[in-house]
Amino acid sequence: MTTTTELSETTLLQFATAGSVDDGKSTLVGRLLHDSKSVLADQLEAVERASANRGQEGPDLALLTDGLRAEREQGITIDVAYRYFATPRRRFILADTPGHVQYTRNMVTGASTAELTVILVDARNGVVEQTRRHAAIAALLRVPHVVLAVNKMDLVGYREPVFATIAEEFTAYATELGIPEVTAIPISALAGDNVVEPSATMDWYGGPTVLEHLETVPVSHDLAHCHARLPVQYVIRPQTAEHPDYRGYAGQIAAGSFRVGERVTVLPSGRTTTISGIDLLGEPVDVAWTTQSVTVLLEDDIDVSRGDLLVPSKDAPPATQDIEATVCHVADQPLTVGHRVLLKHGTRTVKAVVKDIPSRLTLDDLSLHPHPEQLVANDIGRVKIRTAEPLPVDSYADSRRTGSFILIDPADGTTLTAGMVGDSFATATPAAADDDDTSDDDGWDF
Structure with missing residues (x-):
């Protein structure tokens, strides 16, 4: 029998890329898609034509992700570009995020649902201000896995001391931030070294390629083990002759798992009842877990509506x-x-x-x-x-x-x-509390 943890680790990984301008994020993403055979033939032909029109030999792999006209004209990433691809070992949702300081909010958007973040560093420049900023955001969002991809190793002669110095500096900073895990990989996204295939020119490196690490990294913060929560999105009452008394509460399980026969509490009302049934894709099941969209049936006819939250009675949040x-x-x-x-x-x-x-x-x-x-x-x-x-x-x-x-x-x-x-960023020194009264008298003071 497949457990929820095994299911989570073998089906889907959401990850994001980040880094400074011109560190090669879009090229890395394009290389991943190209070398893992995740690019359709017509897409590759379009990129090759666009590259040829710009006088470039060979396909510009960054064009596989930089889809906005302004991105192509300026040669930068502006918006978060989501890409979906798969290998025999895992499916992926990838968020390619911008590198400019003014698009920091876009990086936050892309990394907010990520289980892993790939932070690129130009081997010629090392750890820069934007590198530290993106590492801090990954810590803030509690992304459990961080990959340091030291890119453009071909431009520094594939020298191991260059990689080692950058990896040591970044790891020390990440440790200070409280990032639990950093995996450093020397790569050349343009040449393909250590992206999908191992590099023939960096035999001093014995670790995984980027894709190999993405395929094997465990999803350690599996939401199936978090507090069970089901936000109610819709109340279903078909009122058909076959099911005249059917009343179900539909939504996507945000965390944890629910079982038939389990006592649950409806928040914020605080009313308690028992799960009498769970429908998944139109079929009854005994248990359902995180990210599944389900319809829950309750034993008691109580008031439940959109916006309410179903939680286990023994684990209700205040x-x-x-x-x-x-x-x-x-x-x-x-x-x-x-x-x-x-x-x-x-x-x-x-x-x-x-x-x-x-x-x-x-x-x-x-x-x-x-x-x-x-x-x-x-x-x-x-x-x-x-x-x-x-x-x-x-x-x-x-x-x-x-x-x-x-x-x-x-x-x-x-x-x-x-x-x-809560205190999502525990590494910074807390500021003093403010006791000023900010009450208003226009009906929005609670």
Whole structure:
């Protein structure tokens, strides 16, 4: 019988690439796709034609991912490019993220669901400011596996001391950040060394290629072992002659597993009942686990609606109206103290007020700037939020899915901020608490 852990480790790995401008991220992704035979013939022909029109010999593999017109014109990655490919050993969802400082928010988006991040470094330049910034974001988002790909080794004569120096410096910094695992691999994405096939010119390196590591890395933070959580997305009542009394609660299991006969609590109401059935793809099952979309049937006829959360009665999170979180601000409009927002957690959206911004994180040296008054685009900081209704939130350290949220502009629906509940960045020195009263009298003070 296949366990949930084995299933998670052999079917899908979500990973992201990051690095400074011109470090070769898109070329690495293109090389992975090309050498793993994951590129369709017509796609390769289109890239070859585009490369020839630009006077380049051979296909420019970066064009396999840089799809926006502005990206091709400027020769840079602007948006997150998602690619899907598979090998006989595993399926992959890859997020190729931008390298520019002003697109830090895009890197946060791409890495937020990643189980592994590949951070590229140009062997000629070594660890630079943007390298440290991306490592800090990986630590902030608690990505459990980090690969340091030291690229363009062909331009430094494939010398081992160059690789060793960079790997040692980066690993020391990553350890300071609290990153649990770093795997350093010397590569040349352009030439294909150690990307899919082992390099014939770096016989001093005995570790895995990039693809080999991606195929074998364990998904150690398997969500099947987290606190079980099912956000209710839809109430199903077909009211047919065959099923006149059918009432099911549909949603995607965010974490953990649920079994028929298990006692569950509906939050935020706190009502308890027992799971009488679970339907998966129209068929009844005894157990379902994380990422599966299911319909749960309950023994008791109680009030359950979209936005509610089903949890095991023995493992229910406390509900709170006061949330402290680390956030990355992604909108051009600043986030300020007193800002009225909508907070979306799972399938539930409630009114909220930003009560305080205790600090802003400087990723270059991991220092805290106390009481910045506002966060602008790409800023990462600590916020205190008061919600209109209690929310059953987990700590992001315990569950990346149910410990995260977004803040939305109530006027136009724009996403303002991505948040992680609790102290997601424990390496920085905490800022002093602010006791100022930020209450308002316009109906949004909770």
